[in-house]
Amino acid sequence: MDRPTPPSDRPPPLSLDSALQLLAHSGQPAPAGEPGTAAWMQGLIDALVDLSSRDALTGLANRRSFDLALGREIDRVARSGEPALLLALDIDHFKRVNDNFGHGAGDLVIQAVAGALLDCVRPMDLVARVGGEEFAIILPNCPSAFGETVAERVRRRVERMPVTVGPGQNLSVSVSVGGAFAPQWVRSTPALWVERADQQLYRAKALGRNVVQLEPTAVSLVSNDEKRLLFETSSFQDFE
Amino acid sequence: MTQAKSQHPPSRIAAITSGKGGVGKTFVAANLAAALARQGRRVLVLDADLGLANLDVVLNLQPKITLHDVFTRKATLQEAVLPAPGGFSVLLAGSGMVEYSRMTPEVRDQLQRVIDEVAPRYDHVLLDTGAGISDVVLYTVSLADDVIIVATPEPTSLTDAYATIKVLATTQGRRAMGVLVNQVRRPGEGRAVRQQLQTVVDRYVNPGLDSFVRLDLLGELPADPAVRDAVQRRQLLLESMPGAPAAVAMSVVATRMIEEAP
Numbered sequence: 001m002d003r004p005t006p007p008s009d010r011p012p013p014l015s016l017d018s019a020l021q022l023l024a025h026s027g028q029p030a031p032a033g034e035p036g037t038a039a040w041m042q043g044l045i046d047a048l049v050d051l052s053s054r055d056a057l058t059g060l061a062n063r064r065s066f067d068l069a070l071g072r073e074i075d076r077v078a079r080s081g082e083p084a085l086l087l088a089l090d091i092d093h094f095k096r097v098n099d100n101f102g103h104g105a106g107d108l109v110i111q112a113v114a115g116a117l118l119d120c121v122r123p124m125d126l127v128a129r130v131g132g133e134e135f136a137i138i139l140p141n142c143p144s145a146f147g148e149t150v151a152e153r154v155r156r157r158v159e160r161m162p163v164t165v166g167p168g169q170n171l172s173v174s175v176s177v178g179g180a181f182a183p184q185w186v187r188s189t190p191a192l193w194v195e196r197a198d199q200q201l202y203r204a205k206a207l208g209r210n211v212v213q214l215e216p217t218a219v220s221l222v223s224n225d226e227k228r229l230l231f232e233t234s235s236f237q238d239f240e
Numbered sequence: 241m242t243q244a245k246s247q248h249p250p251s252r253i254a255a256i257t258s259g260k261g262g263v264g265k266t267f268v269a270a271n272l273a274a275a276l277a278r279q280g281r282r283v284l285v286l287d288a289d290l291g292l293a294n295l296d297v298v299l300n301l302q303p304k305i306t307l308h309d310v311f312t313r314k315a316t317l318q319e320a321v322l323p324a325p326g327g328f329s330v331l332l333a334g335s336g337m338v339e340y341s342r343m344t345p346e347v348r349d350q351l352q353r354v355i356d357e358v359a360p361r362y363d364h365v366l367l368d369t370g371a372g373i374s375d376v377v378l379y380t381v382s383l384a385d386d387v388i389i390v391a392t393p394e395p396t397s398l399t400d401a402y403a404t405i406k407v408l409a410t411t412q413g414r415r416a417m418g419v420l421v422n423q424v425r426r427p428g429e430g431r432a433v434r435q436q437l438q439t440v441v442d443r444y445v446n447p448g449l450d451s452f453v454r455l456d457l458l459g460e461l462p463a464d465p466a467v468r469d470a471v472q473r474r475q476l477l478l479e480s481m482p483g484a485p486a487a488v489a490m491s492v493v494a495t496r497m498i499e500e501a502p
Contacts, residue, residue: 069403081343081375183411185343185375186382192413199448219410220373220403230398 003152007214023047030211055129060113063114066136073138077182087151087179088197092209093134105165109173112163120157151177151212174210252501253365255384259400261371263392264422266298269368274326274478275494281363283328288380289370291341293333299324300474306334311350322460326476355383355469373407382412392423393433402437406445407454418458426438430460459493
């Protein structure tokens with residue numbers, strides 16, 4: 001006969017087995033302390049949060065934490081007026097790697113590029129994997145005069161890095177880099193910032209890949225071609 | 241519980257900007273406000289040209305209290321809102337605002353606070369920005385629902401209007417902007433100017449965007465000797481010569497703005 005459970009202030013026991021399994025599987029240490037205590041639970045939750053904000057293949061920030069960080073950064077820039085740069089990167093001809101060397105090789109390339117990106121930014125910068133072969137880097141407090149240098153350093157670093165995908169099989173890969181600075185002071189949206197960086201990435205791809213293309217800081221610059229078209233008299237002639 | 245419904249639709253905030261100086265921004269702001277007021281609208285013009293304010297000059301006002309006093313908390317916002325000759329209200333920047341002509345967190349917070357506080361009491365708030373595309377101008381425009389670009393058919397004005405449109409489209413995601421062409425020499429020239437700007441935007445700006453920028457011609461104001469006279473005498477054209485061609489054209493613009501308000 002089951003005895004009725006005595007009334008208790010304690011919460012009902014949780015089933016944490018799959019959470020612990022997930023942590024163990026992903027190589028995370030088990031939470032420290034006596035299981036069931038508040039400190040242990042906090043450790044478990046922290047580890048799960050960390051896990052859910054990282055990309056499984058590379059350990060970089062994933063799309064979810066990138067979106068969060070981008071929202072925070074754009075607020076900060078609007079408040080402080082500090083410059084911040086967003087770089088959008090894409091591995092060039094990645095499909096060829098997969099097609100010619102298999103998906104395992106593709107994974108190795110992605111991991112190698114991730115490592116290279118992490119190697120050439122500051123600890124305060126956030127490197128994220130935002131898609132299959134797409135990466136993004138948020139660089140807070142990056143003066144516009146340094147943007148080109150930073151982006152170029154990243155590009156060159158990847159270009160010079162051999163990736164070993166099998167015995168005696170070394171690949172070299174490259175990335176195209178697009179970038180845009182956040183509008184200082186002005187309230188904007190993360191989506192618009194990403195769009196602007198992406199536009200530059202498309203331009204970099206169109207220019208033949210393995211190049212850096214930053215949005216000109218002075219978008220107010222009007223080129224001679226634009227002026228020529230602006231002053232073209234065709235539509236004014238009707239009134240002469 | 242139901243929320244009390246506001247009697248009036250929310251106010252429309254329009255930023256009047258131009259890139260180039262001297263194309264008639266402040267003249268437009270003041271007279272457009274008068275034209276809207278004549279049609280029964282509650283209008284406030286805020287002189288957002290904090291460094292080189294001259295709305296007071298155009299309106300022949302010698303304000304004792306300005307935005308400067310509000311920013312430094314020497315006066316309340318209510319004390320700084322003044323009646324202007326054309327039946328609308330003004331918030332003047334006045335002199336001594338040079339320290340606010342550069343963007344700082346303080347300028348941002350103050351401008352935002354002032355606009356948030358004052359806007360609900362009006363149908364239209366017109367922000368008269370400074371010339372150029374400085375941080376302060378761009379920030380002021382970002383606070384507005386609508387953008388009115390004032391341009392003249394001069395090449396320099398066209399270039400600066402185009403640069404402004406480009407910056408607002410790319411950095412603020414503006415997709416619809418109004419163009420008001422001033423000092424037009426023949427009927428239809430305003431339409432040609434808008435078309436010319438749109439052509440260059442279509443060729444050089446739109447291809448890089450996910451959706452297209454559309455420029456609307458809000459109206460054209462004929463080059464009119466009466467304008468010069470009114471400006472010289474520091475009077476509103478709509479008050480001193482309401483029948484002058486430029487005043488009539490301004491009223492047409494006001495009617496359109498009222499009809500098209502959502």
